[in-house]
Amino acid sequence: MIINGVTIDPTFAEAFPMKGTRIxxxxxxxxxxxxxxQAFTGFATSVIACxxxxxxxxxxxxxxxxxxxxxxxxxxFAMGGKGLAxxxxxxxxxxxxxxxxxxxxxxxxxETEMALGQNLRFFGDGFQISKMIDGKRYWRIPVMDGEFLxxxxxxxxxxxxxxxxxxxxxSQAQALVACEAAIEQMRKIPNVIMPFPGxxxxxxxxxxxxxxxxxxxxxxxxxPTLKGQTKSDLSPEVxxxxxxxxxxLSKEDIDKAMRVGIQAVCDLGAEHGIRRISAGNYGGKLGxxxxxxxxxxx
Amino acid sequence: MSALTFTLKTAPAPVQRIDCSPLTSDALAEKSLNDIAxxxxxxxxxxxxxxxxxDISGDDVTNIVFANxxxxxxxxxxxxxxxxxxxxxxxxAYFGIFMYGGELEITGDTGIYTACEMKSGQIKINGNxxxxxxxxxxxxxxxxxxxTVIITGNSGDRTGDHMRRGMILIEGxxxxxxxxxxxxxxxxxxxxxxxxxxxxxKRGTVLLTQTPSRGISANFNDCGSHTLAFLPLLFASFxxxxxxxxxxxxxxxxxRYAGDxxxxxxxEILVKI
Numbered sequence: 001m002i003i004n005g006v007t008i009d010p011t012f013a014e015a016f017p018m019k020g021t022r023i024x025x026x027x028x029x030x031x032x033x034x035x036x037x038q039a040f041t042g043f044a045t046s047v048i049a050c051x052x053x054x055x056x057x058x059x060x061x062x063x064x065x066x067x068x069x070x071x072x073x074x075x076x077f078a079m080g081g082k083g084l085a086x087x088x089x090x091x092x093x094x095x096x097x098x099x100x101x102x103x104x105x106x107x108x109x110x111e112t113e114m115a116l117g118q119n120l121r122f123f124g125d126g127f128q129i130s131k132m133i134d135g136k137r138y139w140r141i142p143v144m145d146g147e148f149l150x151x152x153x154x155x156x157x158x159x160x161x162x163x164x165x166x167x168x169x170x171s172q173a174q175a176l177v178a179c180e181a182a183i184e185q186m187r188k189i190p191n192v193i194m195p196f197p198g199x200x201x202x203x204x205x206x207x208x209x210x211x212x213x214x215x216x217x218x219x220x221x222x223x224p225t226l227k228g229q230t231k232s233d234l235s236p237e238v239x240x241x242x243x244x245x246x247x248x249l250s251k252e253d254i255d256k257a258m259r260v261g262i263q264a265v266c267d268l269g270a271e272h273g274i275r276r277i278s279a280g281n282y283g284g285k286l287g288x289x290x291x292x293x294x295x296x297x298x
Numbered sequence: 299m300s301a302l303t304f305t306l307k308t309a310p311a312p313v314q315r316i317d318c319s320p321l322t323s324d325a326l327a328e329k330s331l332n333d334i335a336x337x338x339x340x341x342x343x344x345x346x347x348x349x350x351x352x353d354i355s356g357d358d359v360t361n362i363v364f365a366n367x368x369x370x371x372x373x374x375x376x377x378x379x380x381x382x383x384x385x386x387x388x389x390x391a392y393f394g395i396f397m398y399g400g401e402l403e404i405t406g407d408t409g410i411y412t413a414c415e416m417k418s419g420q421i422k423i424n425g426n427x428x429x430x431x432x433x434x435x436x437x438x439x440x441x442x443x444x445x446t447v448i449i450t451g452n453s454g455d456r457t458g459d460h461m462r463r464g465m466i467l468i469e470g471x472x473x474x475x476x477x478x479x480x481x482x483x484x485x486x487x488x489x490x491x492x493x494x495x496x497x498x499x500k501r502g503t504v505l506l507t508q509t510p511s512r513g514i515s516a517n518f519n520d521c522g523s524h525t526l527a528f529l530p531l532l533f534a535s536f537x538x539x540x541x542x543x544x545x546x547x548x549x550x551x552x553x554r555y556a557g558d559x560x561x562x563x564x565x566e567i568l569v570k571i
Contacts, residue, residue: 066531066534067527067528067530067531068530068534068548069527103527126564127564129501129503129564129566130482131484131503131528131531131532132444132463132464133528133531133532133535134535138528138531140526140527140528146524146525146526146527147524147526147527147528149527149528149531
């Protein structure tokens, strides 16, 4: 398949089941809601070392938030429910509770529930106040700037993590421009995040390493400087490869995000140095979710 | 189907109080009109057939009406879990006691212990309520534990006594000892409150739109004026109610008083500023 001079490889991205949730952070204004959300989603690019993958889904108007203030929707994913609960609790405690004027709410109803502010209430040292409103429990925790309001629980959704595609370009600058264009379009799709810095990964990994201590290492087949040293997957004119990783609340959400992202890259086309779109997989043996590039773009 | 209607007979007018607890959607499910007519009701020290006290018509047991009601009718809506009961007129004591769900509405006034130990559901009183709304039975420690009570008129004394959870919304005035011994939950009053507001209150919230004419007890300390983030959520939850509270303009600026400091002092009175 070739779109606008860009070859779409007959391959697929391999993704894994994850547990995810959406939380809503509100604050006095968008600036402070965003600061809190950025802190919450910091160091959350990959479960390999961060314990979770998190990102900002979008800004919310006051009409969309439970308390009628400006807000930000955040998605966070982990490999299991317990891990997710731990990450949400520690991040909410250190990054949202601490953030001036913030409040924290569940943003999704799931098959099950987990603690959101349930344990943060103990920070109130006995002065915390519970309020049941419309069947949902909230905690009012006295803090130095007033009161921190948090919903007790949030929903847990069976999600998908690790959807991806690779952008192969003639130069590093062209790969970056293409990825930026893709991310701009993909951020318009609900229920997904691209957890890496700016949504783009320049250090895609393969499973395993020559070093026993590591379970992942550089994806040498796609490293352009190794074309003559390893079994490369790159043609001579490709000088840079960048990857976009997508986590979503469902396979369909990732499908949509990949489609608009790849289309945005292809719209730039060969005349902007884009040569191929490929994807990372492990032979289909590890992850149950397969995103076939040519089917998605058909 | 038409509402199952119990019209209280006026001749002879009931002399003794009548226990109406068997007349709920749960208790009447799958009963024929003849079965319902034969239900024995306690009145005074005797039991009588339901049709000796009421003219009975209709067939929808999920929609029950007490017409021509009087304050002799006690325990209406006792332990109900589903359906709707409408009372045309006044009603006696223990209206909605142990209620687990469904809806109760009355066009007149209620007697003492309305919503006593209620667990869930909604009660709307289009009139005045007697003493001990949402309270616990005498000698008990746990009052209303969930649900919503709307009173368009005034409530009597000791509203929310021992209340543990849920909401009591009073569009008129509340009597003396409102929120006394309250354990948790929310009482909101659009009118005035009587003496000894929050007496022995442990936790919970009393929300007032005006400063009480009798003042705030010395056992409550002024915690200052604040913008509380939970109030917009609370007002948003009022929006679906058939009540003046639904039209109330949302506010989050309040003067906060904490008490009763003669006890654990974790309750709060919030007064709109």
